[in-house]
Amino acid sequence: MAERIPTRLGDGSLVHMTRGEIEADLHDGTEAAARRAKVEPLGEDELDHLLDIFTSPARFSAVDIGHEVVLSIDGSGNRDINAPVLEQIVYQNHHGADIVEVWNSDYSYKAVKTVLSFQMQELKDTLLQTVVPVHYGAMPDLGRYSQPDGPAPNWSQLLPQGRIDEARAAQEEAMALLEADMWHTAEAAVATGADGLDFDTAAAAGDADFLATLHVTRRIRDAFPDFGVEIGMASEMVLGMHGQLEYEGVRLAGQWPLGQLRAVTAAGATIFGPAVNVNTTRSVAWNVARACTLVKPVTAEATIPVHMNAGMGVGGVPMTPYAPVDATSRVSRALVDILGLDGL
Incomplete structure (x- = not known):
């Protein structure tokens, strides 16, 4: 039986998903955004990186030193x-x-x-x-x-x-x-x-x-x-x-x-x-893949600093007053790593 990994839904609820289920959600999230906004979906290397972030057993995730x-x-x-x-x-x-x-x-x-x-x-x-x-x-x-x-x-x-x-x-x-x-x-x-x-x-x-x-x-x-x-x-x-x-x-x-x-x-x-609202019934991984897809064209073109909205209910952060740190840290790292943001 495949290992079930603890992760979160968009309302902050703790759920357990297999690596394959998280990977499927990442693909579904980027494809949903690409269809609606008529933009390119994330590449396989980007999806692989997101998969590593959301399947890590660590309580907390962070950007590499020097990428703050x-x-x-x-x-x-x-x-x-x-x-x-x-x-x-x-x-x-x-x-x-x-x-x-x-x-x-x-x-x-x-x-x-x-x-x-x-x-x-x-x-x-x-x-x-x-x-x-x-x-x-x-x-x-x-x-x-x-x-x-x-x-x-x-x-x-x-x-x-x-x-x-x-x-x-x-x-x-x-x-x-x-x-x-x-x-x-x-x-x-x-x-x-x-x-x-x-x-x-x-x-x-x-x-x-x-x-x-x-x-x-x-x-x-x-x-x-x-x-x-x-x-x-x-x-x-x-x-x-x-x-x-x-x-x-x-x-x-x-x-x-x-x-x-x-x-x-x-x-x-x-x-x-930029702000991307969260679907509370889908996983945080799905929401982050969707958010990254919608905002990636922004950071590719921007001539002013881009500080993504990453708070309660936007940017992939769960819609709950006190979002769990395992979710917020993964969301923040994913947005910075994939989008090359100037800030949050």
Whole structure:
């Protein structure tokens, strides 16, 4: 009987699979991604390397010495001890973070605007106490501007009714409000001395959300040429909630990671964070093979640093609040080894 190897599903559950089953999952994952995104599947040597990683009996896996990458943390510090500045120091000194991020628990630029002065004081205090670069981060979160939470009509209600033009107009109205809030925060962060902004989970509400992020990124780049902008995506494909929006003549709806990279580069971003959502019912090996396949064209073409999103439910990391280290270490090593990432 073939040896059954302990491994994980996308929800973090411990399962046991044979080497042959893990190998089959790796092939299935890369082929699934290649079919959907119309990209090349991983090569046999890459799949063999992934197989070695996921069949190793070791508790922990890691890249080789000299192949370490930058760790940029969105939402660093978990508010566990209600001392946000101290938690940033802990992330820097003990967790090995190379870039930390000041953030608000209500993680959207709409909410941040209401407490901006307090957030900038926290940012200033963090800058005084740390050595590594410090970003300020939040989600664009376009949906916050729709009724009942915001002033714009709710396009998620209009679309099922077939009121397409009204839904598109509502998203465009919300975009203007979002861009104003993001720019307001950007000006404050620059004045406070931040090293950059993180537009995290961009395009979560679709192509209008993404376009607003690109517009503000370009505005920041033109006004503050040396200021960092990291754009971390919400998903491997941009949803066409509007469907007709373009950036520099290219439609945003339906963009896979390579198209997203080209858009954020054109807008002037300094770090790109592709995201590939996890299928919780498939193995971590399957999810990693799929993620690597979708992002490999990005690292082959990128002219700005690529920091893959590798957190809860993205990049192959299990969808669970405290992902097991046997899974996260294998995922991180696999992404770095196969993709040649600049960071995570």
